[in-house]
Amino acid sequence: MADNEFRIKSESPANDDLMFWRIVGQESLSRPSAYELRVLSKNDSIDPKKILGYAFDVAIEFQDADGAKHERHAQGHAVRFVRAAPVGRYTQYHITLRSWFWLLTKRTNSRIFQEKTVRQVIEAVLEDSPIKRFQKTNFDQVKGAHPERRYCVQHQESDYQFLSRLLEDEGIYYWFGGHDAPGTMHFADNSIVAHDKLPAVDTLLGLKSGASETRYNEFDFFWEAQAAESGKYASRDSDFKAIKVKLKGDKSDPDSHELADLEIFEFPGGYFQGDDSGEVAKIRMEELAARRQFFHGLIAWPDVAPGWCFHYAADGPGPQDADYLIGRCAFVVAHPGYEGTPLNSFRNEGGELRKVLEALSPGDPLNAGDADLVDEFIGIRAENGSTSVNQSFVIAALPAAVPFRPQRQTQRAIMPGPQTAIVVGPPGEEIFADSHGRVKVQFHWDRYGEEDEDSTCWVRVSQPWAGKGWGGYFIPRIGQEVIVDFINGSPDRPVIMGRVYDDDQPIPFASHTQSGFRTRSTPKGNASNFNEFRFDDEKGKEQVFLHAERNQDIEVEADETHWVGHDRKKTVDHDENVEVKNNRTEKVGVDETIDIGSNRTETVGANETITIGSNRDETVGSSETVSVGSDRTHTVGANETRSVGASETTTIGASRTDTVGASMTQNIGASLTQNIGAAVNVTSGGAMTFTAAGGFNIIAPGGTKIVDFSLGQIGGQNQIGYAFQFNFSGINTEANAVKAEATGCTNAAIGIKTEFVGCDTRSGMTVQQMVALEALSNATGIEMDALKVFL
Known part of the structure; x- marks a missing residue:
């Protein structure tokens, strides 16, 4: 195999001083790539500021069996720079490189996203980040339906942690290109169709039997590993808008082993509608199934990288011919040596490579097992005296026919406890709530909200009682400070649990012995416009106070009882109407005084009985009219005195009988005129005396008859x-x-x-x-x- 060539490309001012020496890399689906680049330099005092933050692209140029040249890249930003022990006459430096997405671990934020898809959230976070000039993304392979999230909160999380957990929830994974357009972050949600074959050679072979050295695209080892994973997934959730609907998502895809019927149950399921539950269950089950079977291989072929597929051509026992997707790759590539340096023979002494890999991904369970394999594989190769130790790639691949889903390794954001927030709404409004009594708030940590109706989602409000159309109901008003808790600790599910006073919203009562409720008239009510129900518990001054700013309506469907231990005072500034539809009894133990400033009308539909145990004085300041529709009986047990200050007129429609048990005296201060429409009969049981100081006249045009008349x-x-x-x-x-x-x-x-x-x-x-x-x-x-x- 021909020697590789190496190039380091960077905008770093110190780039020309750097000579490639060795690189250790760790690459994975759904993880930022990490590399330790070791360089040599004649400059023994390179300023770290000329290195840190700059992007470095390490290109490994290699040849295939036909001599065609190909490149494999390792690209990342320098996040650590160390001056190490010299190598020969050169100074050695170690530079840790990480993909630009990892830089988001250095930025923590709290913010709210509403009605956005996960892609829109990612784009918004990257656009707001100082690293936006570095970011290169490709969403072409995101094919599934990813609905908008009604309310999505990043709270005291790094941008990296926030976006990682969203991607894991959605079943979207990513990888960084190692060939064309190095540093590009590719996203996908369907591994079956999202990946191309390796660009140099798409078929990798097993080491032929009897061969002592691999060639080009041959594996030293290609082993299969299987794990027992749960074969069932179930979840439950709830939606208060359909509270009786049981939201559930169940999915099963059992393997053939004895423990295949084990089930993973989750609550909450992370969905608000039943339509979403099936897709969520499918993603979670595929996540479990993707962990069942992996294939690990050791190869010296630099073309291998996560996100690429290859066909494995079997030769002998072990994995059979099939297509595989590379999920992870850990590698070491070293320069053979420069003039003035010893031979750069990497023997992995003392587990050096393992230590480097663990340092690149501390605490990452996904890559922890790779360090063990690298240690084992490279150790075997070194023991066998292989000359290709300086160029070793350990991969973990899964069958390309099995859908890949990222493991949910990122810690979910858990709210540490309740928080306070301010109720907000549109300008000019005092109350802003929806049909469910929900309000919107502005959290104190929210730097992006504008304290209006778009600051948060609608937030439910805990009430003292919540029945079916009955219970307690108090709506927090705009400007009030409320206590917000979070269901299951999720920042995406806030609920208002209480209210608190502050300097802008002071307590309503000056005395701490007073408690109760005081409202405020709206809109545009002031301190003098309120309803109030107050208790005062000061000893000796205990009081229950009720104030209605306008109307008070009391409805009692059965009996009502009032007991007043002392005085009672009632003032009605305007009219009072009392209607008793049945009997009414009023009892006054001592005196009763009724003072009517103007007229009084009293109507009795049937009989009226007034009983007075002693004297009665009735004074009418002006006229009095008594109208009796039928008979009237007036009985006085003893004397009766009637005094008329002016004239008196008595009109009797029919007969009149006056019976006086003893004497009757009439004193008339002036004239007496009697007009009688018919005969007059006067009968005296004794003597009858007429005394007329001015004369006595009888005018009788019809005649006068006097019988047994005696003149006195x-x-x-x-x-x-x-x-x-x-x-x-x-x-x-x-x-x-x-x-x-x-x-x-x-x-x-x-x-x-x-x-x-x-x-x-x-x-x-x-x-x-x-x-x-x-x-x-x-x-x-x-x-x-x-x-x-x-x-």
């Missing part, structure tokens, strides 16, 4: 009249058996004409008869001359 005192003297009767009909007057005596009386009659027809009159009356006649004339309005006719 006339003209200052006592007179007695017996059995006389007057009948006056029109102008007719009859007097029968009247005896009148009048003495010293005068009578005046003006404008009266009396005619007597068929009457016998006598004269010669005594004084007493004349006085009586005058009194009778005054009482009846009849001329005395006319009366004389009858006497």
